[in-house]
Amino acid sequence: MRPVRVFGLLLAIALALFFTFGYAVAVREQLTLYHPESSGQYGYKGVFLLLQRAGYTVKTVKDFPLESRGPVICFTGRFVPLEEKEKILAWVESGGTVVEMAGSLPRLLPFEEEYKFIVPGREGAVSQRPVFSGVEYYPMGAGFFTLRSPENGLYHIDGDYLIYFHRYGEGAVITWTDPKGLLNKHLKAYPDNAVVFTLLIREFAPGGDLFFLHPPIGAQGGKRAALTTALQGFRPRRGGIALLFLAGILVFGKATARLGRPRPLPEETGRSYREFLDSLAGLFQQAGAGYFVLERLLADLLAEAAAVAKLPPGTPPELLAENLARLTGGDFRRLPEIAVKIEKARAEAAGGGKKAGRRRRKENRRQLLADALCLERYREELETWKKSRISL
The missing domain is CATH 3.40.50 (Rossmann fold)
Known part of the structure; x- marks a missing residue:
């Protein structure tokens, strides 16, 4: 005041x-x-x-x-x-x-x-x-x-x-x-x-x-x-x-009067995970490292999925998707597809040189974001399923 x-x-x-x-x-x-x-x-x-x-x-x-x-x-x-x-x-x-x-x-x-x-x-x-x-x-x-x-x-x-x-x-x-x-x-x-x-x-x-x-x-x-x-x-x-x-009333009213119409205080809401991934995908795409982000997301998700399914680390994504669908009732069919896409991008990066780099830079930003959001959705479903098991 x-x-x-x-x-x-x-x-x-x-x-x-x-x-x-x-x-x-x-x-x-x-x-x-x-x-x-x-x-x-x-x-x-x-x-x-x-x-x-x-x-x-x-x-x-x-x-x-x-x-x-x-x-x-x-x-x-x-x-x-x-x-x-x-x-x-x-x-x-x-x-x-x-x-x-x-x-x-x-x-x-x-x-x-x-x-x-x-x-x-x-x-x-x-x-x-x-x-x-x-x-x-x-x-x-x-x-x-x-x-x-x-x-x-x-x-x-x-x-x-x-x-x-x-x-x-x-x-x-x-x-x-x-x-x-x-x-x-x-x-x-x-x-x-x-x-x-x-x-x-x-x-x-x-x-x-x-x-x-x-x-x-x-x-x-x-x-x-x-x-x-x-x-x-x-x-x-x-x-x-x-x-x-x-x-005194007039002085008090004058001192506390607002200039113009009152404005509501700005609501401080945090950025959504979708916005975070969108901006992050754009930055990494500009740097030629879009699939690097997806690789890190996939690695974390596969490790968590193996722990949920009680399978050893390194279990193929196809087997993990089947076990997760059976345990949670969810749809994990895109997990193997995204894993294959990331593996293919890694191989091209290792053997394609500048030509492969130019091709990766031409990758659609929306596709990178869609794959990242899909992996994030799988992670959230696993978290929700684990919490429901704990409450039981």
């Missing part, structure tokens, strides 16, 4: 593993994202424990607890069904308190607002409310939607409020537009973020039950929703990995 193909293969494997690992991380992130009982870096375990120490009975629920007054902490994404929103607002109007952790635009306000999208720097958000005792909040999201003049602003950056609440009926809708600021992985560096959240909850409910609604509102529930959200989150953040993976 060429080095470029090996490199392409290794690159494709590495990118496939990298892509798979990235997707697995995204899935795991979405399965634990904002979960109050998850101690992973994307969970809310730190906030969960702090609320418990503050005297709250924290419960994780999958459906909105309409039978209680809350507070209910719920997470909203890009879509909240209208029926779900109306049900929650009716519950708030009757005296409930909901904390909307908005991943994008707030979805639970009972009226339309003009939002401003800001990208925070390292500057912390501040509050003029005495209840927060001057504690700063450090947003961790890449950006969020703020209100310039909300009904009741709590925390702002240069007058743009990211935490605020609105009264609705007998209850309240609290909007928190930076849910990532309370993730476990950020609380180690910014523990005051969890303190701000706890002080906010205490302002609306001094104690009692507190509900975390998980999965987010609008999700279909279960692993299917988590996997769907993972796919949505995977695209913008790990699109580069996907592009690298596709590039």
